[in-house]
Amino acid sequence: MLSKKTYCKLLFAACLLYSSFPLMAQKGSLFIIGGGTRSPELIQALVKTASMKAKDYIIVLPMATAEPDASFEAIKKQLAQASKNAIGNLNFTSGNVNDKKWLDSLTGARLIYIVGGDQTKFMKAVLNTPVYQAIHKAYQNGATIAGTSAGAAVMSKQMIIGKQLRDTVYKETFNKLWAENIQFEEGLGLLDSAIIDQHFLKRSRFNRLISALAAYPKYDCIGIDEGTAIIVHQQQVTIAGVSQVIRIAKPKNLKTTEKGLIKMEDMQFNLYTAGDQFMLNK
Secondary structure, three states, X not given: OOOHHHHHHHHHHHHHHHXXXXXXXXXXXXEEEOOOOOOHHHHHHHHHHHOOOOOOEEEEEOOOOOOHHHHHHHHHHHHHHHOOOEEEEOOXXXXXOOOHHHHHHHHHOOEEEEOOOOHHHHHHHHOOOHHHHHHHHHHHOOOEEEEEOHHHHOOEOEEEEEEEOOOOOOOOOOOOOEOOOEEEEEOOOOXXXXXXXXXXXXXXXXXXXXXXXXXXXXXXXXXXXXXXXXXXXXXXXXXXXXXXXXXXXXXXXXXXXXXXXXEOOEEEEEEEOOOOEEEOOO
16 A cells, blocks of 8 residues: 555656646537527527637628628627627638638637528638638637528538439429438538538428438438527537427438438437437437
């Protein structure tokens, strides 16, 4: 048995060794809104999630929209009613993606908000640029990354872009549940094992989400309705807002017929409302 003196020496040495390593950065949170009208209560929940101090600030990224100034002013007005923190607008283009001051501002933000519009347009402005790394670095350093509509879709690694490969005329409700009907592109990858679909109940996108699950059966496929959000911290998801969230996962005996139709015998199906929680599959 160790003497008390020897134990204290070992404990002291262990403390010195631990202190010599830098602390690991703590991931922040994701606040993913399904589009539509954002209630004051939802914005308050967003500000609370970000847990900002007086010197912290908010950055809005409007690259998904065709009207960046108008989109910025709209969300700025809402955020300003819930927070006294400074709010900045960084509309990155091919001409300024390497601007060090802008990138430093993005990295240092406590809350980053991605507006709606076209998720493909946003990712064309961000993917394979320092902006992508800056968003991830801010998240790793504890920032909250938020987005609505297209800004929700970009959170996934495998991002739904809305283009159909078999039913070539776009419909919110597919004619059939075909395999390989959905086109995916690379998103931000802040969620690496979940796929997000937005405006979900309002636009009845069940067929699209089931098709996404067939394409990525090990993922959580999550449909967020308008005026509603999921708050993701680590692997835990909390629901906020006025409507509902659908989660489907773990299909059993998933198969495709010779004609390309999807079939399965079972899957997890969950329907959540404000305050409910669940854990993401790893």
